[in-house]
Ligand SMILES: Nc1nc2c(c(=O)[nH]1)N[C@H]1C(S)=C(S)[C@@H](COP(=O)(O)OP(=O)(O)OC[C@H]3O[C@@H](n4cnc5c(=O)[nH]c(N)nc54)[C@H](O)[C@@H]3O)O[C@H]1N2
Ligand SMILES: Nc1nc2c(c(=O)[nH]1)N[C@H]1C(S)=C(S)[C@@H](COP(=O)(O)OP(=O)(O)OC[C@H]3O[C@@H](n4cnc5c(=O)[nH]c(N)nc54)[C@H](O)[C@@H]3O)O[C@H]1N2
């Protein structure tokens with residue numbers, strides 16, 4: 100659909116902000132993007148799109164966008180420069196650092212929007228591979244590092260993540276997620292709330308396990324409150340009860356599992372009565388949940404960032420897979436299913452596709468890394484690697500990310516960045532990280548580039564692939580990251596293959612596995628692939644060495660003592676210990692929608708601390724009061740808002756704020772809010788050694804009324 104009507108045209112495209120990749124129709128007048136509308140004719144999203152997607156037009160026209168390459172002068176100011184001058188100076192400085200200190204002196208950080216830009220990740224990893232450094236960081240260790248590590252161990256592949264089959268499920272257990280606000284992660288499901296409403300309409304049930312009665316649970320289903328950072332014990336007890344009540348399919352385990360006895364021994368250790376006080380969930384409720392899950396004709400389970408960010412997110416993801424597998428719900432209609440997509444990565448079970456695990460000894464402990472470089476260094480070591488490492492990082496390229504605000508240790512990172520000899524930031528904005536940059540390079544936005552919905556593949560509720568042309572030509576001097584990296588590689592004299600005719604080569608190759616040519620896709624725009632292929636999971640999607648689902652990976656078993664120790668410590672906590680969790684908001688997109696005036700209306704100009712009225716009364720705090728929130732890592736002055744939807748003892752705050760020093764984003768800076776990530780731990784011990792995933796939820800904090808000034 101590219102209806103020419105005078106100088107006005109409609110271009111069929113799709114959103115690149117979060118995982119559903121909702122179909123959009125862009126209206127273009129005289130070469131200018133004027134409006135985005137939901138694509139009612141889209142075969143999958145069917146007219147669904149949220150305000151963030153539609154406000155992409157505000158991002159596109161934001162007067163604070165980076166439009167030209169900027170260079171920092173000797174006086175510390177920023178001045179426009181040409182692409183040629185920027186690329187050749189950056190190349191010269193990187194080559195010089197490499198010659199003097201080796202490639203490890205150069206590092207990269209790729210942020211979240213990088214994943215929604217099909218041609219970027221390959222260009223990025225290719226560039227650093229040719230450079231010869233493995234000092235790669237990406238947002239995954241603030242998001243979902245545990246999931247890659249968990250699936251690698253259990254199924255032998257970082258890319259196997261069976262999704263809940265919401266279209267058929269009779270029971271859906273959602274742990275640590277809030278689909279109404281977030282639209283789900285590791286599931287590409289436009290209108291997830293509509294799909295969940297469908298489960299209930301068919302007589303099924305939906306349960307949200309969460310320390311907060313989230314917006315989703317207020318709309319539908321049942322809320323099962325849990326204390327933060329205790330999900331792993333809850334899941335162990337759930338398995339204990341599924342086994343005790345006879346819902347474990349032992350024949351299935353014999354056929355397709357290994358280390359089954361070790362799993363049995365593990366779960367025997369966690370009866371519900373043992374975990375009740377620590378999780379805050381009565382034993383009977385866990386038993387009842389096991390009965391309902393076990394009896395349902397198709398039960399699905401899913402967990403997300405609320406669990407990922409706990410200290411045991413990797414073990415929790417393993418146990419989540421086990422709940423599905425042992426009850427026979429893996430690869431069953433209504434259970435958890437493997438979505439295939441435009442690329443059939445099906446290989447015979449038992450054939451490893453990925454290099455497996457590497458153990459890395461570092462001064463900050465041993466870190467287990469599946470499949471580098473996609474599996475990055477823990478971001479929580481970035482400041483230390485700049486300031487404390489034997490071979491320090493001296494140059495850093497940050498692309499589509501904002502580590503100053505998105506990870507823990509803001510103070511440490513702000514202190515470390517000036518120690519770099521070169522910081523290059525490739526972004527839409529001069530964001531908080533960009534304030535430290537020697538070079539700011541302007542990237543094209545989603546509507547200025549052609550693209551493919553690559554991120555959803557393997558996790559789509561309905562498998563399809565969509566190609567979008569660039570809706571409009573890139574504005575000003577903005578450029579696609581693939582071209583920027585290619586020019587940089589050439590200027591550095593790194594071996595490259597010409598891009599000109601092969602920008603989509605990898606994807607064209609992948610699609611051929613489905614009998615689809617890239618040219619056909621370009622003609623059609625959207626191609627759907629029909630229903631999930633049931634009955635193929637164990638034969639085609641398990642890639643462990645023996646082709647069996649690993650029910651108790653030995654590396655994971657080695658962490659059981661730590662699990663016990665943390666449990667013992669949680670069990671001795673006093674009732675007045677406060678725990679900090681995160682609260683994603685509809686009007687925020689991590690840190691980068693903060694500059695959209697339409698989202699900074701009166702009631703959304705700050706990020707208060709949510710506090711339960713019972714805790715507020717105990718602490719002598721009222722709505723609108725100011726207080727000091729302190730953790731072992733730092734402290735913050737916070738505005739209090741009372742929130743009855745929290746479990747008492749839990750406080751919550753939205754991340755992505757704290758723009759007081761972000762002069763490049765004037766709206767964000769005018770309503771800066773505070774950065775709750777200052778309270779997160781950083782450095783050694785602040786991440787899960789099984790995955791590098793940062794510890795970001797359930798942070799012990801103290802709250803004190805601020806003395807009036
Ligand atoms: N509007 C909006 N949408 C977004 C984003 C955004 O910033 N804004 N970000 C996008 C991104 S990058 C992602 S990864 C996805 C994330 O999508 P989700 O994972 O659904 O993210 P949240 O909405 O933060 O949900 C996490 C939930 O975990 C709960 N929680 C916190 N600690 C614990 C715990 O210890 N145990 C349990 N069981 N629950 C806990 C919180 O109360 C919260 O409801 O959202 C995406 N969509
Ligand atoms: N406390 C707490 N902290 C969290 C979370 C939480 O739940 N709680 N969530 C975590 C999660 S799940 C995530 S994903 C991270 C996000 O962490 P990051 O990815 O580090 O940060 P973002 O705020 O998403 O910033 C993305 C940047 O990319 C830029 N950008 C947008 N589109 C493009 C593009 O097409 N090209 C380029 N080059 N740049 C672009 C934006 O302008 C913005 O500056 O935050 C994490 N931090």
Ligand code: SF4
Nearest residue numbers: 114117120121149152
């Ligand atoms: S749900 Fe996500 S993909 Fe869909 S329109 Fe909103 S931001 Fe875009």
Ligand SMILES: [Mo]
Nearest residue numbers: 211241242284
């Ligand atoms: Mo994320």
